[in-house]
Amino acid sequence: MARSTTLFGIAGAVAIGSAFTILSSLGKRSLLTVVASGIALLVFASTRHIQLLSRRSPKRNARLQVNASSQAVRRPPMDYNLFVLGSGGHTKEMLMMMDDGSHDFTNFHRRYLISSGDAMSENHLEEYEDGLKTLCKSHKSSPGTYDKRIVTRARKVHQPLWSTPLTALLSILDIFPALLVPPDSEAGKKLRYPSRVFSNGPATGFFVALAIHLLKMFYLAPESSMKVVYIESWARISTLSLTGKLLLHTGIADVFVVQHEEVALRYGVQNAGEIVFNSRRLDDIEPSPVKC
Incomplete structure (x- = not known):
């Protein structure tokens, strides 16, 4: 030493x-x-x-409209969203929050951002999309399209803090193309940028939000695109995660909500309720997609 x-x-x-x-x-x-x-x-x-x-700022604490009894969620005729997946529990939570029982995703594209080496998230994602395809097929509807982008992990578990800035920089350099290169789909041809970007706590989520903020600061992307929606992990029952604290104090998320009242009162943010358990899957085998 x-x-x-x-x-x-x-x-x-x-x-x-x-x-x-x-x-x-x-x-x-x-x-x-x-x-x-x-x-x-x-x-x-x-x-x-x-x-x-x-x-x-007026939108940061906007309440997410979550209605478990609704039969479908209204979406624009064409849309493109990006979802930041995190290792293990974060990915499972995100996929559960995307589940609302809808089964028609014509002209809807989903892009998933996955950190390098996160094979578990890739497996969960493929299972989710296979189940979605099966569900939509049974309803004779379209599951839409999806792709995935692998980016350098911002910080590995137990990684020394002194080396984190370098891996974080490499992660941001990978994130920019994931945000700027449109998908090869009808939605991608029409919409160059994702309309919304969802994160629920993985470290990469902060760097995605930071990259979006920089693009808008320097007029490289329109302010109306890539709205950052941050939903704190359900597992955070009393305090915010490090990612949540960074986004809260920097103010770079367009919508910032938590899932527990104690956390909401402690930090003065909006409590959206337990979104992760508001899914309406037909059963445990056939998940159904995107509520946010």
Whole structure:
């Protein structure tokens, strides 16, 4: 540990020395240009961030309309949504929340974002989509289309914190194409960007929301697209997850709700109820899709 600390100290000293050498070699005019550009960029980014937050805040605690007795959920004639899947329980919860008993998804595309190495989520997803296809076939309706994108895991379990920034950066670089490249489907041809992006707590969900916020800040994506809907995991019965806390304090989610009253009161957010148990599957074998 001491050796590692010493090496980091030497590397840091070399880096700082190099930076001062570069700065001193720049002409005064060049240095002023760099500083002025940096300040202008900071002002622009801060202004855009505040603009986006001010337009988003009235919607953040919007109540999700969950009606277990309804026979179908109204959807636009053509839609494209993205779902962030997390390892294990997060994925199972998300698929349960997507289940509302509907069985016609004509011109509806689902894109799933899965972290690298998460074979369990891929298996759950394929089982879910197979069950959906069977359900729709029995009703002589369309299951719509779907695809999946694998991105670098933002942070592995027990991964050292010092290495997390690098993997998080790699994850964001993978996330941008997943958001910007439209699916090869009718909905994808009509709708370039997903209309809504759903997450329920995996770490990748925060970086997806951050990537979307950056795209909108720099006018690379329209503000009307990619609305981030964050539904805190049902397992969080008294406190928010780290992902939830980050999204709450940064304000970059368009809708932010929890599933337990204690959490809602503690953080002053909307309690949408136990959405994960509001599904209306025909049985335990045939799941039915997307409620959100």
